[in-house]
Amino acid sequence: MSSVATLHDAGIHGSHDVHHEHHHHETFITKYVFSQDHKMIAKQFLITGIIWAIIGGMFSVIFRLQLGYPDQTFPWLEDLLGHWAKGGKLHPEFYYALVTMHGTILVFFVLTAGLSGTFANFLIPLQIGARDMASPLLNCMSYWFFFLASIIMMSSLFVQTGPASGGWTIYPPLSALGDASQGSKIGMDLWLVSMAMFIVSSLLGGLNYITTILNMRTKGMSMTRLPLTIWALFFTAVLGVLSFPVLLSGAILLLFDRNLGTSFFLSDIVVAGKILPNEGGSAILFQHLFWFLGHPEVYIILLPAMGMSSEILSVNSRKPIFGYMAMVGSLFAITILAFLVWAHHMFVTGLNPFLGAVFVLLTLLIAVPSAIKVFNWLTTLWRGNIRFTPGMLFAIGFVSLFISGGLTGIFLGNSALDIHLHDTYFVVAHFHIVMGVASFFGMFAGVYHWFPKMFGRYLNNVMAYIHFWVTIIGAYLIFWPMHYQGLAGAPRRYYDWSNWESFKNFGGLNEFISLVAMIVFAVQLLFVFNFFYSIFKGRRVTDKNPWGANTLEWTTPIRPGHGNWAGEIPEVHRWPYDYSKDGKDFIPQDTPVGDDESKH
Amino acid sequence: MTSVAIAQKNKIHPHKFTLWVAIGSILMMFAGLTSAYIVKRNQANWTSFEIPVMFWISTAVIVLSSLTIVAANKAFKERAIGKYRSLMMVTMVLGVLFIALQVIGFKQLWDIGLTLQKNVAYSFLYVIVGLHGLHVIGGVIALVVMAAKAFSNKTRVYSAVPLEVMSTYWHFVDVLWIYLLIFLLLIK
Numbered sequence: 197m198s199s200v201a202t203l204h205d206a207g208i209h210g211s212h213d214v215h216h217e218h219h220h221h222e223t224f225i226t227k228y229v230f231s232q233d234h235k236m237i238a239k240q241f242l243i244t245g246i247i248w249a250i251i252g253g254m255f256s257v258i259f260r261l262q263l264g265y266p267d268q269t270f271p272w273l274e275d276l277l278g279h280w281a282k283g284g285k286l287h288p289e290f291y292y293a294l295v296t297m298h299g300t301i302l303v304f305f306v307l308t309a310g311l312s313g314t315f316a317n318f319l320i321p322l323q324i325g326a327r328d329m330a331s332p333l334l335n336c337m338s339y340w341f342f343f344l345a346s347i348i349m350m351s352s353l354f355v356q357t358g359p360a361s362g363g364w365t366i367y368p369p370l371s372a373l374g375d376a377s378q379g380s381k382i383g384m385d386l387w388l389v390s391m392a393m394f395i396v397s398s399l400l401g402g403l404n405y406i407t408t409i410l411n412m413r414t415k416g417m418s419m420t421r422l423p424l425t426i427w428a429l430f431f432t433a434v435l436g437v438l439s440f441p442v443l444l445s446g447a448i449l450l451l452f453d454r455n456l457g458t459s460f461f462l463s464d465i466v467v468a469g470k471i472l473p474n475e476g477g478s479a480i481l482f483q484h485l486f487w488f489l490g491h492p493e494v495y496i497i498l499l500p501a502m503g504m505s506s507e508i509l510s511v512n513s514r515k516p517i518f519g520y521m522a523m524v525g526s527l528f529a530i531t532i533l534a535f536l537v538w539a540h541h542m543f544v545t546g547l548n549p550f551l552g553a554v555f556v557l558l559t560l561l562i563a564v565p566s567a568i569k570v571f572n573w574l575t576t577l578w579r580g581n582i583r584f585t586p587g588m589l590f591a592i593g594f595v596s597l598f599i600s601g602g603l604t605g606i607f608l609g610n611s612a613l614d615i616h617l618h619d620t621y622f623v624v625a626h627f628h629i630v631m632g633v634a635s636f637f638g639m640f641a642g643v644y645h646w647f648p649k650m651f652g653r654y655l656n657n658v659m660a661y662i663h664f665w666v667t668i669i670g671a672y673l674i675f676w677p678m679h680y681q682g683l684a685g686a687p688r689r690y691y692d693w694s695n696w697e698s699f700k701n702f703g704g705l706n707e708f709i710s711l712v713a714m715i716v717f718a719v720q721l722l723f724v725f726n727f728f729y730s731i732f733k734g735r736r737v738t739d740k741n742p743w744g745a746n747t748l749e750w751t752t753p754i755r756p757g758h759g760n761w762a763g764e765i766p767e768v769h770r771w772p773y774d775y776s777k778d779g780k781d782f783i784p785q786d787t788p789v790g791d792d793e794s795k796h
Numbered sequence: 797m798t799s800v801a802i803a804q805k806n807k808i809h810p811h812k813f814t815l816w817v818a819i820g821s822i823l824m825m826f827a828g829l830t831s832a833y834i835v836k837r838n839q840a841n842w843t844s845f846e847i848p849v850m851f852w853i854s855t856a857v858i859v860l861s862s863l864t865i866v867a868a869n870k871a872f873k874e875r876a877i878g879k880y881r882s883l884m885m886v887t888m889v890l891g892v893l894f895i896a897l898q899v900i901g902f903k904q905l906w907d908i909g910l911t912l913q914k915n916v917a918y919s920f921l922y923v924i925v926g927l928h929g930l931h932v933i934g935g936v937i938a939l940v941v942m943a944a945k946a947f948s949n950k951t952r953v954y955s956a957v958p959l960e961v962m963s964t965y966w967h968f969v970d971v972l973w974i975y976l977l978i979f980l981l982l983i984k
Binding site: 330331334399402403404407408410411412438439440441442444445446448449452456457458459460477478481484485 | 810811814817818822828829835836913915916920923927
């Protein structure tokens, strides 16, 4: 009798297999708001991410203004920020709030949800040959939890005592004690609740991505025929699903410490001459819990950018990706190592030096898979028939930034050097280049490359080229000098350096960095304009496969409906990188293998 | 049915697979908490504690409920709808009873002065057991929905997938509880 039940399960898939357009009636609400179409959810993530990126970027411009011009006042700041900028001078408490929120917004809301949320949702079903995600409902919920998290985080910007201001890493005891600072009051609670919602969103998304990739591939799409984008998004989801719950447990314990009088992270604390009753806790414990997520988080941000750049580099070099299996293997190695290096953020916490040595070794090991990837990207480009589309330029820019930022990681991974460099601008420069800007470049590459598939129109190329050149030159001009500031010992997160004799000579440099940051921010606004303008007014796509790419998303109609393919899902016969093979420019994945075809 | 659909049929159902990944994720949260517990235990200011007697009774209850949901599965596949309905009800009641026993256990601890704030050891006990309880409550809510569907005459359910997903989750919270109990007994 049990066969009756199982036969029916299969029937569910059978009925979905041949798709009927407009099978169900769609209202405005079901199409644009509570959509269960993975493509629409991807766009929701992308546009929410863009809004956050503007806010997060704006914050950095405001605090760069303080760093670049510490003795000047800007009356318009008071109009914008009210009591946080009395007389046009940024309040020190609010400076910390801005730094904290800049980090939180860009790390989590833009480069995690905005990046993975957009491209995992958009590309996974299209590139593996599926009608939609394994669970469209969970997918829809994933976005709305993210939206809820966004609303809560946004509201924390407007509370009387201001948003969280203990740094994006929210170390206790600062974050655990409401009396410790303005930002440790209600703003911190809102931060924690918002992050809990955000983690639920990430987990729902991650579950779906993993299941869809392993379970919903079309016929012939074996794991070794997956585009590298999908491999990267797969490992990203694995990292998220295994590391975010640990941050959640840390956040829960912190909420208990803040509101219910427990002492998980608190011990022997004196605030304003008053001894607190909390004892027995350990602040270092929080750092372990935080960085067990925090380090994988770096790769959650970086891997999608790696995957998309691999794909875009291959398509626009008209060459197969070099070392496909090595690329997959190095993604896997990075995923494993990501879980084993968290304590390299904690070298100066009094960590046992022997343990430190183990973490140094594991950290430096990451250089091996990273170098393999860089080598393969460069050899993919080598003697290729390169087309410098905007997407391609950003992918090349990603490789450049990944190399420059990765090299300084070798300095920081060394515990002896880290004693000097810890919490200086060297660290700021390192992670902004390798993880912040590099991932942004991967994201831009993805947007320029897949925009025609998302909206059926092209982005404007002139604006795109201005965007690229100003951003890459600007990124280096902003962050390169920070390495020197860091080597000289300039500490990060400081409101004003001008009281230190030793940092006085950096005044001019700081002003220069702030100026460039403003120019780069303005160019990002140009991109945002280009994005929204092109959705409505961009040049229309007339060719189903405008880049001449092999992957399955380009076999769908120019504006695919819910269900992606009008007829049957295509069958896959080959890997996705048959470019310039046997005299043919490209051979899509759904083309059967010919008898006289050479092996790749 | 096309070849693509046939290829799909031989794989594990996506909903079941999603649950397995989710279980891995939930386990990571408890792994985070229990490793924090171990780290903390090796530091100063730790007191060992006794597991309340109620937790032993609740263990028996949740193991029993795992058995009843197995029987409910069997009844569903035999299309013994009456038996299926009553077994689902029994599982649901046992789930609620489990929660009640945990709460009584906590109450007894609290009444003899072993409160949440008393010592980090007790804070951990409350948080870990409490978070497990929340996962059981989630399961009970799902059981209520499943039982309501079983009693509805309007919807005819033929697919065993929701029930199988439900059972797997229920066994998971059962096994997780037994693991946590052994953990708390061995390392205190």
